[in-house]
Amino acid sequence: MTRLRQMMLEELQRRNYSPGTIRCYLRAVADFARYFHRSPDQLRPQHIREYQAYLFRERKLDPSTVTQKLAALRFLFIKTLRKPWSVAETPYPKPVRHLPLVLSQEEVALLINSARNPFDQVLLMTLYATGARCAEVARLQVGDIDSSRMVVHIRGGKGREDRDVMLSPVLLAALREHWSRLKPKVWLFPGNRWHSALQPIGTKALWQACHYAAQRAGLKKGVHPHTLRHCFATHLLEAGADLRTIQMLLGHHDLEETTVYLHLSHRHLSATASPLDALALAATGKKDEPPGDK
Numbered sequence: 001m002t003r004l005r006q007m008m009l010e011e012l013q014r015r016n017y018s019p020g021t022i023r024c025y026l027r028a029v030a031d032f033a034r035y036f037h038r039s040p041d042q043l044r045p046q047h048i049r050e051y052q053a054y055l056f057r058e059r060k061l062d063p064s065t066v067t068q069k070l071a072a073l074r075f076l077f078i079k080t081l082r083k084p085w086s087v088a089e090t091p092y093p094k095p096v097r098h099l100p101l102v103l104s105q106e107e108v109a110l111l112i113n114s115a116r117n118p119f120d121q122v123l124l125m126t127l128y129a130t131g132a133r134c135a136e137v138a139r140l141q142v143g144d145i146d147s148s149r150m151v152v153h154i155r156g157g158k159g160r161e162d163r164d165v166m167l168s169p170v171l172l173a174a175l176r177e178h179w180s181r182l183k184p185k186v187w188l189f190p191g192n193r194w195h196s197a198l199q200p201i202g203t204k205a206l207w208q209a210c211h212y213a214a215q216r217a218g219l220k221k222g223v224h225p226h227t228l229r230h231c232f233a234t235h236l237l238e239a240g241a242d243l244r245t246i247q248m249l250l251g252h253h254d255l256e257e258t259t260v261y262l263h264l265s266h267r268h269l270s271a272t273a274s275p276l277d278a279l280a281l282a283a284t285g286k287k288d289e290p291p292g293d294k
Contacts, residue, residue: 004041005029008080015079016160020135028072040073041081048073048090056093063093100230101221102264108231111210114217119195120209122178127206127225129171131232131249133158134203134225140188142179147172154251163251233258238267 005026012022032051033040048070055061055069070092077083103111108128115121126137136154144153150172151164175188184190189205191197206225214223221227233246247258262268 011079025072028069029076045089063096067092101227102230102234110217111213114213116212122174123209125171125174127228129168130165131229134206138203139200142184142188165249233261234264237261237265
């Protein structure tokens with residue numbers, strides 16, 4: 001490890017950044033240095049602007065990904081190198097908001113039932129039943145399942161904040177079967193192929209569980225662990241849960257983050273009539289193939 005990388009790592013750790021953010025920031029700075037074949041402390045703001053253009057032009061990265069990489073470089077320059085940083089000279093890209101993919105409840109059931117094995121199946125059930133993030137599920141401990149209060153304790157979520165979410169009786173039964181098979185001592189989902197390691201599984205295991213289950217289910221949509229988090233929130237909203245409750249369950253800091261699910265909820269969309277329906281229009285004639293039937 002280079003001296004500069006060690007300095008940045010220590011600065012990140014002193015500020016209590018999450019392990020995931022630390023890995024992401026260090027990776028971004030290493031990629032920046034590789035692009036110019038020089039140490040980052042020898043590079044200047046003009047190099048950052050050139051690199052930012054390269055990320056969009058050649059690597060075709062999403063604006064949110066570019067923003068994350070710029071945040072890593074900003075941390076390097078301001079906190080590690082103690083150099084000035086001008087947002088005017090290196091502006092963050094304008095975000096593009098995409099509506100997330102949401103599966104129907106029938107599709108979620110098909111996905112879970114199509115898991116490769118019981119371990120993958122309980123992973124998918126936990127993702128959907130709790131709405132937890134991929135890394136949060138991976139690091140669940142046996143003691144986080146509180147059957148007396150029927151809650152799952154999520155430790156150190158985004159922003160290093162803990163929260164409780166509901167424990168589904170169906171999930172509890174599945175987790176008890178899971179425990180009887182593997183007898184995990186600390187981590188609910190231990191790592192390695194035999195699930196006997198002293199460390200938890202990595203997030204890659206959850207991605208693979210989603211990927212293979214979607215293939216087996218014949219779902220052509222791009223399903224990943226965060227998809228089940230979106231399904232959790234949208235299906236709760238359609239069942240009548242209020243946005244504030246969903247915000248707390250998801251661990252969102254801002255209610256605005258949660259309002260995206262209003263755009264995905266079929267119940268809320270169908271409850272509002274189009275203004276076209278109030279117009280007195282002449283008949284448009286019959287079509288051989290109605291648009292809605294395609």
